[in-house]
């Protein structure tokens with residue numbers, strides 16, 4: 001029995017230059033920003049896992065409950081011998097809720113964090129010896145090709161966690177359209193989408209009392225210190241997260257606690273006191289609103305499951 005994970009090297013393996021260039025570009029904008037994909041270095045991926053365990057962070061728990069309850073239905077729709085392709089597989093935890101019911105012939109985890117990906121897929125392969133496990137390190141936000149040599153009879157995309165919420169609605173639609181053109185007719189996409197709800201619940205989820213989300217946000221600056229030439233001081237910034245109702249999104253920012261000048265890779269950036277780096281958007285949808293978006297991208301809403309409180313939704317979209 002072999003427990004090896006087949007690792008695929010992708011052309012778009014996230015490179016250091018993209019961190020450097022994208023950070024310099026983002027910090028040069030009027031509203032400074034950084035892509036949330038840069039949260040996920042090893043430590044950031046670990047912190048994200050801990051966010052998922054916080055009592056205020058309802059999405060993970062709720063989605064897991066929905067997936068566990070819907071696993072048999074999902075298996076019926078997806079059919080046997082599927083190839084499950086998880087985008088942003090992280091710890092590859094949620095897929096475990098589907099494997100026994102679905103019995104796919106293979107699994108491909110795609111993630112931006114290489115060591116984390118290898119560790120997680122190795123554990124998965126060890127726990128499910130009957131499953132053929134593949135891993136590909138890629139920035140799926142810009143890569144749309146599947147690894148060569150991975151035969152994909154019946155691909156079912158798996159995009160849990162409401163990661164789609166990191167895209168603004170137009171980009172989400174474009175992203176889905178890209179997946180649509182990648183997937184063969186008859187394949188499916190199982191996608192988790194966080195729902196619009198009261199502001200108190202939403203804001204608490206991104207301001208957990210234990211401060212894990214704050215540490216996750218600030219870790220971006222530690223990462224810049226490690227990987228770029230900069231002495232930016234995380235102690236001079238604070239975490240802020242709030243629900244922007246007009247845009248239907250949680251915004252996360254790092255707020256400069258004082259006027260300061262920060263040099264990164266030889267470029268100098270000025271911060272006023274209270275000025276922010278916008279580090280993340282997390283869009284929230286209604287079930288109907290998301291189905292309409294999927295429809296515009298060419299997908300057909302086949303099924304949707306929610307929890308009894310209507311906190312979170314899981315959609316099975318068909319590629320017609």
Ligand code: AVJ
Pocket residue numbers: 051059161162163164165166205206213280281282
């Ligand atoms: C992984 C993008 C779904 O938006 O809830 C959690 C990331 N950021 N807490 C989310 C996140 C802060 C998460 N997504």
